Amino acid sequence: MPKEITTNDDSATGADEVDAYLGGIGSPQRQTLDALRESIRAIIPHAEEGMKYGMPAFILDGKGVAGYAGFKDHCSYFPMSGSVLDRAGDVVAKYEISKGGLRFGADERIPVSLLRQLIKLRMQEISAVDNGRRCEYYPDGQLKAAGQMKDGKLHGQWKWYRNDGTLMRTGKFALGDQTGTWTTWERDGSEGKTTKF
Numbered sequence: 001m002p003k004e005i006t007t008n009d010d011s012a013t014g015a016d017e018v019d020a021y022l023g024g025i026g027s028p029q030r031q032t033l034d035a036l037r038e039s040i041r042a043i044i045p046h047a048e049e050g051m052k053y054g055m056p057a058f059i060l061d062g063k064g065v066a067g068y069a070g071f072k073d074h075c076s077y078f079p080m081s082g083s084v085l086d087r088a089g090d091v092v093a094k095y096e097i098s099k100g101g102l103r104f105g106a107d108e109r110i111p112v113s114l115l116r117q118l119i120k121l122r123m124q125e126i127s128a129v130d131n132g133r134r135c136e137y138y139p140d141g142q143l144k145a146a147g148q149m150k151d152g153k154l155h156g157q158w159k160w161y162r163n164d165g166t167l168m169r170t171g172k173f174a175l176g177d178q179t180g181t182w183t184t185w186e187r188d189g190s191e192g193k194t195t196k197f
Helices: 016-025 029-043 084-092 112-127
Strands: 046-054 053-059 063-070 074-080 102-105 132-137 142-149 153-159 167-174 176-185 191-196
Touching: 016 029, 016 046, 029 053, 029 063, 029 074, 046 153, 046 176, 074 132, 084 112, 112 132
Parallel strands: none
Antiparallel strands: 046 053, 053 063, 063 074, 074 102, 132 142, 142 153, 153 167, 167 176, 176 191
16 A cells, blocks of 8 residues: 655645645646545545545545555555445456455546546445445435444434435334334435334
């Protein structure tokens, strides 16, 4: 993995750290990674940028979704998972693959369609939680739903959001069964319909 870039500026944002990393990369890797960064940003504009495992990454709810790095004679894309590339199957067959990354030429572009597939697989993986906090996302990285899971069932308080980010519905589960008062929210944030279970 690449060496982590550190900064002495406590006010530096994740994007600032990414800019610092990219500033230390030579050509043509720099241009290739800049283009990759823009492509990923266009796919998941609601993700945060920062550094994960010493490389630039796009992050949802603290979890890496897509990382990338430049090396002496190539660049690599990291789906931040040991299983995404295996699950991608034949669509990554033309690339050199390691357990955690996809290697491509220093001046080569990864097709946007492939990036979309890899990001979708990673977001599905992030949402596959049987116990603990689960988050589901729209394809652009906007939060769609969040709540707790217990033994593979929705449990406790849950919230659903529209793809514009406004709260749509809230309710509670007891091991998969709806319970208590459920509320549908208007786009302006006011309470709409309520239903009791």
